[in-house]
Amino acid sequence: MLALPKRESSLAPIRPMLARQVWCEFLLQIRMPMGLIWSLIITSILYLFLGLGYAGQDVAGIDGKTYMLASFAALGTFNTMLFTFGGGVASDRGARRHILYRAMPVRPAVLLGARAIVACALTAVMVGLVTGTGIAIGVRISPIAACSLIARLTLGGIPFLAMGLMIGYLIRPSSVAVVFNVLSLGFAFLSGIYVPIPVTDGALQPVANLMPTYRLAELGWDAVGAQTANSMFHTVLVLVLYTAVFTLLALRAYQREEKRTFE
Amino acid sequence: MTRPFPASPAVELRHVSKRFGDMHALRDISLDVRPGEVVAILGPNGAGKTTAISIMLGIRQPTSGVARIFGLEPRDIHGRSQCGVMLQDTGLPWNLRVGELVALFRTYYPAPLPMAEIMETAGIANLARVRAGDLSGGQRQRLAFALAICGNPSLLFLDEPTTGLDVDARHGFWREMKRRAGNGNSIVLTTHYMEEAEALADRIVIVHEGTIVADAPADALTSRVRGKHVRLIVPDGITVTAFAGLPVDRLEIAGTNVTFVTARPEEVLRALWQRGVTYEMQEIRGAALEDAVSALTHETEIDHAGIA
Numbered sequence: 236m237l238a239l240p241k242r243e244s245s246l247a248p249i250r251p252m253l254a255r256q257v258w259c260e261f262l263l264q265i266r267m268p269m270g271l272i273w274s275l276i277i278t279s280i281l282y283l284f285l286g287l288g289y290a291g292q293d294v295a296g297i298d299g300k301t302y303m304l305a306s307f308a309a310l311g312t313f314n315t316m317l318f319t320f321g322g323g324v325a326s327d328r329g330a331r332r333h334i335l336y337r338a339m340p341v342r343p344a345v346l347l348g349a350r351a352i353v354a355c356a357l358t359a360v361m362v363g364l365v366t367g368t369g370i371a372i373g374v375r376i377s378p379i380a381a382c383s384l385i386a387r388l389t390l391g392g393i394p395f396l397a398m399g400l401m402i403g404y405l406i407r408p409s410s411v412a413v414v415f416n417v418l419s420l421g422f423a424f425l426s427g428i429y430v431p432i433p434v435t436d437g438a439l440q441p442v443a444n445l446m447p448t449y450r451l452a453e454l455g456w457d458a459v460g461a462q463t464a465n466s467m468f469h470t471v472l473v474l475v476l477y478t479a480v481f482t483l484l485a486l487r488a489y490q491r492e493e494k495r496t497f498e
Numbered sequence: 499m500t501r502p503f504p505a506s507p508a509v510e511l512r513h514v515s516k517r518f519g520d521m522h523a524l525r526d527i528s529l530d531v532r533p534g535e536v537v538a539i540l541g542p543n544g545a546g547k548t549t550a551i552s553i554m555l556g557i558r559q560p561t562s563g564v565a566r567i568f569g570l571e572p573r574d575i576h577g578r579s580q581c582g583v584m585l586q587d588t589g590l591p592w593n594l595r596v597g598e599l600v601a602l603f604r605t606y607y608p609a610p611l612p613m614a615e616i617m618e619t620a621g622i623a624n625l626a627r628v629r630a631g632d633l634s635g636g637q638r639q640r641l642a643f644a645l646a647i648c649g650n651p652s653l654l655f656l657d658e659p660t661t662g663l664d665v666d667a668r669h670g671f672w673r674e675m676k677r678r679a680g681n682g683n684s685i686v687l688t689t690h691y692m693e694e695a696e697a698l699a700d701r702i703v704i705v706h707e708g709t710i711v712a713d714a715p716a717d718a719l720t721s722r723v724r725g726k727h728v729r730l731i732v733p734d735g736i737t738v739t740a741f742a743g744l745p746v747d748r749l750e751i752a753g754t755n756v757t758f759v760t761a762r763p764e765e766v767l768r769a770l771w772q773r774g775v776t777y778e779m780q781e782i783r784g785a786a787l788e789d790a791v792s793a794l795t796h797e798t799e800i801d802h803a804g805i806a
Contacts, residue, residue, distance in 0.1 A: 245580070245608055246579055246608055247579065247605060247606055247607050247608045248608075251605050252605040252606060256605075259591065259598060259599075262593070263591055263594065266593040267593065330589030330590075330592075331588045331589050332588065332589045334585065334588050335583070335590070337555075338556070338557055338581070338583040338585065339578065339606050340578040340649070342575065497557060497558060498558065
């Protein structure tokens with residue numbers, strides 16, 4: 236059967252589709268109270284409860300409460316990226332929305348792109364809130380350092396979008412929240428988020444160097460003027476490598492899901 | 499609306515088979531749906547109806563054979579942009595409001611209908627600010643219908659579209675389907691309501707155990723079934739033994755109400771009278787589509803049993 240050649244006019248324009256998808260993703264996030272509280276407020280509360288124990292103490296060359304601000308902002312980035320993006324993928328699978336989307340003329344890149352944009356925007360807001368909380372309790376940080384912290388963590392959080400995508404496709408949707416929480420606790424501990432490695436005997440340092448969350452936190456510590464164990468070039472390289480590995484694993488998980496559900 | 503691929507049938511299945519492990523969901527089915535045609539796919543649960551629609555939509559890949567939408571692979575986004583879909587058992591982002599969802603789905607299509615027209619047609623104009631998760635079952639069906647038609651598609655796939663709708667809403671839905679078909683749009687639907695299939699479909703495709711056992715207009719199918727439906731009231735009661743040796747099928751006795759199907763109603767009624775059964779005649783009518791579906795799927799079972 237001979238079909239006429241494809242014409243671009245037979246497809247919907249991408250920009251309005253993406254803009255509306257982003258808006259709807261944003262609405263979905265603000266209408267999930269627990270998701271939003273976790274993303275935007277809990278990180279600041281955790282910082283106030285757990286991070287101020289080092290106030291007045293020198294940690295890696297800066298005041299402990301400034302150091303911990305960057306630590307908790309990095310943890311919040313990990314959580315926000317993972318929960319917003321990976322949680323969304325898992326939720327689509329659990330509610331069988333992915334089957335409906337498959338039959339719709341919407342590109343997967345639009346669905347994933349919109350969710351990634353919202354995850355990055357929420358991350359930026361969350362880091363801004365933690366920074367504001369720090370400033371309110373006396374952390375001295377220049378506007379440039381604050382902006383640098385927000386930008387670095389938002390961009391440095393991209394590997395966790397890929398990680399979220401991987402987990403969202405690999406794990407049973409009903410188990411995803413538990414897996415994310417366990418990962419968050421484990422990664423935070425091994426990356427010296429709760430107890431800064433510079434104030435310990437450094438036994439954790441070799442393990443921490445391997446953790447993507449530690450590398451993310453290093454971007455933050457460097458932004459607020461702390462000394463870091465690794466050069467920024469090395470840290471960015473490791474984060475890029477992690478992004479590549481997680482993306483590859485996410486693709487494999489996606490193909491597995493594809494085979495199971497759509498073949 | 500301009501059709502982008504006018505040379506092709508809306509839907510083509512050629513020798514399509516689908517296996518899930520050892521289970522044959524579809525066995526070598528071929529089917530065309532032409533522009534402006536309404537085709538109802540009927541059959542018992544598990545017959546393969548939903549699998550067939552899933553393959554047409556590109557949700558599933560055939561194990562063998564070819565599926566095309568407007569001459570394209572079902573997964574080609576150009577073809578999908580001309581399709582509206584109403585599926586069973588798929589979720590929506592329930593935290594979005596009805597109006598937000600319709601506005602979102604409109605952006606997926608190149609030439610969507612105006613927002614007000616969609617809301618009015620689907621009967622959800624007064625629900626625009628209600629969250630999708632707060633809708634009743636019937637309202638959710640109407641929302642799903644709105645999302646299916648919002649792109650003004652040339653081809654609509656409707657899987658059990660009126661389940662949960664009240665009679666008025668169902669008739670409103672039928673009117674809209676007839677209007678769309680009259681405008682040259684094709685519709686493929688599955689339904690358990692035979693009157694719906696009769697009212698809407700130009701062709702009925704009966705699927706049973708993964709094969710197409712009939713593909714014809716409803717009246718052609720019903721004319722194949724020779725039996726008449728007979729309904730009696732027997733005030734003194736009756737047992738099955740009174741029908742011994744008589745050519746009746748699907749005999750049901752519920753208190754004083756008796757129904758059966760027979761190709762020779764006069765002979766059966768005379769025999770009952772001669773056997774001393776006093777009855778009040780309630781109805782004798784020709785076969786309905788339901789009888790045709792039942793007879794055709796039953797015949798297939800007998801054929802299969804014979805082969806085995």
